[in-house]
Amino acid sequence: MYHSESGFLNKINDNIEIKNYDAPEPEDDEVTVEQAYSGVCFRDILTKQGFFPRVALPIIPGHEIGGTIVKKGKNVKSFSIGDKVSSLIYVPCGKCEFCLTGRENLCPNKKSFGETLNGGYSKYVNVNTSSLVKVPPGVPEEAIPIAACVTAMLVHAIVKMGRIERGDNVLITGAGGGVGVHAIQIVKAYGGHPIAETSSQWKEEELYKLGADHIVHASDDFNADVKKLGGADIVLEDVGIRTFNKSLRSLKTGGRMIVIGNLNPEPVSLPLGLIILKGNTIKGSITSTREDLKIALDLNASGKVKPIIGRKINISEINRAYDAMLAREIFGRVLVEY
Ligand SMILES: [Zn+2]
Ligand SMILES: [Zn+2]
Known part of the structure; x- marks a missing residue:
């Protein structure tokens, strides 16, 4: 069992609560990803403030996810334990007209990490493989979780x-x-x-x-x-x-x-x-597709785009980080470090 101190949103406008969390076994089409970092997004603050009515509370917020596969479900063939992966911020349905034409960012049936699926504010996250792209060599660890959303x-x-x-x-x-x-x-x-x-x-x-x-x-x-x-x-x-x-x-x-x-x-x-x-x-323009995510990771690997990180925090500092983001005190992205 993989456990870590994780963040939870229990009620709209509540502070994020930190508690010990055991990641469940991955479903058949999922892998468990061990994160070195996860990203903190302004959208997380809007979620906390109640702008997205579909949020399934209580939930682990955060949708900027990536890291190393440590466990996989029984249907997973295209990824191996030890692979570095970066995740889209959602799980596409794979069946609708948009998913079938490479426009899965527009999928009306997608499930969103941190809103309808437990998300990134945890060292261990279960992710469906349809959201994942393998990370090529040379990508800085800090770039991996923010590749899809940024x-x-x-x-x-x-x-x-x-x-x-x-x-x-x-x-x-x-x-x-x-x-x-x-x-x-x-x-x-x-x-x-x-x-x-x-x-x-x-x-x-x-x-x-x-x-x-x-x-x-x-x-x-x-x-x-x-x-x-x-x-x-x-x-x-x-x-x-x-x-x-x-x-x-x-x-x-x-x-x-x-x-x-x-x-x-x-x-x-x-x-x-x-x-x-x-x-x-x-x-x-809304979020990104797997094709965009591959291009983004290649830009990171070539060094043309470097992750600009303003602050690395422990998950216990998340509420203070929100205040600093709202006050526009931070230059660059905020990462939670595990
Ligand atoms: Zn984001
Ligand atoms: Zn779809």
Whole structure:
């Protein structure tokens, strides 16, 4: 039996409770993964705050999962004990029109780790093999749990939905957060010019070091600044109402806005005339597929995208980490270390 100190969400708005947990035997199509780290995501905070009504409480939160296989169910043929694996943030159904056409990120029947399945806030997690990708050599341990929710999600948004080409200007809103710092590197890896929007002046030097070509500020009319740089071919919108309108006005004619995040559930207003006149596109992009996850891990293996980790914590410090994330005190991702 594999046991460890694990985090539990018992009730909406309660603090995460830490208690000893015995991982059950893996089901026939599952493996037990031993994690060195698991990722902490802003979505975990939204889950705690009750934004996702389908959450099956009590639950082990967290959906950023990866590590080494230590046990496998009896149907598992394609993975072996000792394999390093990274997991999608959900288990696809494998049967719907989306799963059958390589778009399992859109599967309406998917089960989500940390919401409808016990998740990553535990050293040992059981994962269905349909969520797993083998990790190639050379990937840093810290990159493994965040590959699906951060790196591959961005590959999906920037490459598949945004169709980035060499020389494209890509405006990244909320660039100092855990997502933005990886987006800068991916844009760079594909030959684009990252323009980083941040509201935290202390993060600027680090953003330039990661490869940002320019920095603009949310407090200014940053769309005017982006226009001076030629306008944005792609905007990666990860903030919502605070930046949305300026982001839209930053787009070039024919530009693409890819919406990947929304910190505030308030609706935004959409100037339809502007979208029509400039032939702009607005697309939502949700999580990642196994194909995206493979590309992301290859980017990690080649060193083109490095995991930017702001803080490593013990699971007992999770509630304080949430406070620090809400106060935007952390540059990069938070990992729980086991
Ligand atoms: Zn996440
Ligand atoms: Zn499906």
